[in-house]
Amino acid sequence: MEIVPFTPNRVFVYEHLARAKRFHCSVTGTFEYDVTDLVASVEEARSQGRSIGLVALLVKATGMLMEQHPRMNRHVFHRLWKKLEVDFQKISCTLIVLRQAPGGEDILFPVLLEDPHTRSIDDIHAEIKHYKTAELSSLPQIQAFERIKKMPGWQMRWFSYKARSDPHFYLRYFGTYGLSSMLTRDWGGIGGSALANTGSGFQPGVLRDEPKVLDGAIVIRKMLRLNVVADHFLLDGMDVLRAMQDLRPLLETTQLLAPPNASPS
Structure with a gap:
């Protein structure tokens, strides 16, 4: 038997999920979308030199959905003697990115993509690519969360309290809604459940050919x-x-693929 201490990364994940379990009531639903035309159009655009991707399309689509359904973009906060429902009056997507630390540990970190509903797919894709390829130590998000992970236990609990009770503090670190970037092709999850600290969040499952x-x-x-x-x-x-x-x-049409200088119809 070997006792393996939690790494600072796992301690942060633990605190984050413990807060979600106690102060939110996460329920999960699975939906399917026919993205045949969208995928074909993305591949055609790439063949012509356009740098775009499906994750960027999901960021754009969910951002537009938050604008159309603003209640999905709200958040519940818990203070000592009352509950708050907060309308942020802005849209900020927290994209969860998976990278590998120099020591080999897989780490997840949030990237805030501001105003995704108003930006082009090309612009969103370029920002995502930067966060997935840049030197980890150069990313402000990693620098900030490395500082958080070094906090002693009482400071970590203070961080969790601020995140569940202070809308401005929460918005600074976690945006208004969440999206995972871990889309898989041909094989992968088709359902499941999750805990989240957001009012709403999205988890792409598998993209595959089906009858x-x-x-x-x-x-x-x-x-x-x-x-x-x-x-x-x-x-x-x-x-x-x-x-x-x-x-x-x-998602089931190609309207999101308007050129950068045009708006989707």
Whole structure:
């Protein structure tokens, strides 16, 4: 038997999830989208030299969804004797990025993508690529979280208290909603459940070819599984269902692929 102490990274993850478990009521739903046309258009755009990706498209689409369904973009805060429902009146996507530390440990860190609903796919993709390829020590997010991970226990608990009670403090570190960047192709998760500290968050599952009935015929289409994690203290089932229905025209058409100097129709 070997006793392996938590690394500072795992201590931070533990505190983050413990806060989510105690102060939020995370429920998860899984939806599927036919992204055949979207994927084909992305591949065509890439062949013509355009630097874009599906994760950037998901950032844009979910940002536009937050604008259309502002309640999905809110957050519940807990103070000593009262609960607060906060409308941030801005949209900021917390994209969870997976990188490998110099010692080989996998680390997750949040990247704040401001105003994704107003930005081009190209601009969003370029920023994501920077965070996935730049030297880790050069990233302000890593520098900030390295400082947090070095906090003694009482300071970590103070950080957790501020994150659950102070909207301005929370917004600085965690944005207004969440999205995972870990999209997989051909094989991967098709469902599941998660804890989250956000009012709403999105977890791409697997993107793969599947049979589907279309106009009475069985055809092969590219289907994307997308999990949504919602805080049931804030959102009810119909809130989530309406929002995920309104995501269909964004993902099942090519309207998001407008050139950088144009707006989606």
